[in-house]
Amino acid sequence: MEFIRVSAGSAALLGLKRVKMLHAPTTIHLLQYTTAGCKANCSFCPQARESLVDKKMLSRVSWPEFPWHVVKDAITEKFKEAGFQRVCLQTVIYSSFIEDMLQVVDELAASGRILISVALIPVAKKVMEQLKTAGAERVGIALDASTPALFSVVKGEKAGGPYTWDGHWKALQDALDVFGKNRVSTHLIAGLGEQERDIIERMQQLHDSSITIGLFAFTPVRGTRLETVKKPGVIYFRKVQLARHLIVHDLARASSFTYDEHTGQLISWGIADSDVIKIIQDSHGKMFETTGCPGCNRPYYTESPRGPVYNHPAPLDPRQVEDAIALLFPGT
Ligand code: SF4
Numbered sequence: 316m317e318f319i320r321v322s323a324g325s326a327a328l329l330g331l332k333r334v335k336m337l338h339a340p341t342t343i344h345l346l347q348y349t350t351a352g353c354k355a356n357c358s359f360c361p362q363a364r365e366s367l368v369d370k371k372m373l374s375r376v377s378w379p380e381f382p383w384h385v386v387k388d389a390i391t392e393k394f395k396e397a398g399f400q401r402v403c404l405q406t407v408i409y410s411s412f413i414e415d416m417l418q419v420v421d422e423l424a425a426s427g428r429i430l431i432s433v434a435l436i437p438v439a440k441k442v443m444e445q446l447k448t449a450g451a452e453r454v455g456i457a458l459d460a461s462t463p464a465l466f467s468v469v470k471g472e473k474a475g476g477p478y479t480w481d482g483h484w485k486a487l488q489d490a491l492d493v494f495g496k497n498r499v500s501t502h503l504i505a506g507l508g509e510q511e512r513d514i515i516e517r518m519q520q521l522h523d524s525s526i527t528i529g530l531f532a533f534t535p536v537r538g539t540r541l542e543t544v545k546k547p548g549v550i551y552f553r554k555v556q557l558a559r560h561l562i563v564h565d566l567a568r569a570s571s572f573t574y575d576e577h578t579g580q581l582i583s584w585g586i587a588d589s590d591v592i593k594i595i596q597d598s599h600g601k602m603f604e605t606t607g608c609p610g611c612n613r614p615y616y617t618e619s620p621r622g623p624v625y626n627h628p629a630p631l632d633p634r635q636v637e638d639a640i641a642l643l644f645p646g647t
Pocket of ligand 1: 353354355356357360361362363364406407408436470
């Protein structure tokens with residue numbers, strides 16, 4: 316394997332590129348290199364087979380390529396001083412992606428001190444075992460969509476992609492067997508057209524299955540098939556973030572929330588609004604920070620630094636906490 320892509324912020328942290336940053340990433344993000352793109356065809360993704368976007372892009376972030384040996388040396392040398400907490404390798408389907416993935420993990424893990432996550436495409440359980448032996452600490456397998464029907468449209472059969480809902484769930488189960496509870500994560504994209512109830516109930520199912528949940532706000536990228544779909548409103552994303560927090564900390568269950576029968580919109584949290592507000596205040600708005608693997612802040616992955624900020628890459632200041640509360644509970 317000759318080249319690998321590095322997110323612009325990670326490349327800056329590693330001293331490979333000069334980039335102005337408001338917030339430094341706390342995880343080094345790597346993306347497998349292919350000029351042809353991924354053989355899958357997820358309709359929101361610049362790497363997709365049919366997307367017209369430069370393959371340097373993933374979401375709204377640019378990922379320049381560098382020789383692998385240069386990146387590997389930079390990561391192993393700077394691990395302590397650069398202050399990052401883990402490395403995340405994003406896989407892409409091409410002919411040798413499994414061998415290349417195992418090589419990256421094996422060679423980084425050889426240093427014995429780097430936590431490695433792999434954002435994995437569903438692969439055979441045997442490959443997951445090889446990945447664990449090579450040194451991966453945890454894996455993520457992205458459902459992205461909250462319902463089977465949406466999954467088909469954005470990354471499965473109706474998108475001309477190779478994936479199935481059942482296949483992703485089987486891969487998540489296999490990964491749980493191999494890596495263990497709470498070392499397997501998935502991502503959900505809010506704003507693909509799901510109802511609030513859909514995404515909230517899916518988060519409950521994932522939590523009950525000991526799968527950790529990272530949230531993304533849908534981001535239209537010009538040249539992808541979803542380029543004309545609008546970003547979700549911030550209030551919608553804040554609701555989903557808050558619901559995730561209540562669910563994953565066992566403070567409430569999705570079944571105790573109430574929803575509008577027709578629109579699926581959340582009406583109440585199943586606990587008093589004043590208690591929910593206190594939870595937000597006591598946590599200093601922790602639920603509005605980036606979610607995913609421990610130690611990952613993905614600065615401005617889905618938003619412009621000019622805002623609005625969907626996933627905060629750093630602890631919120633008191634004004635930001637109060638703004639979020641005012642948005643969710645107008646009139647308080
Ligand atoms: S599998 Fe991942 S990289 Fe490939 S098209 Fe889908 S989202 Fe993009």
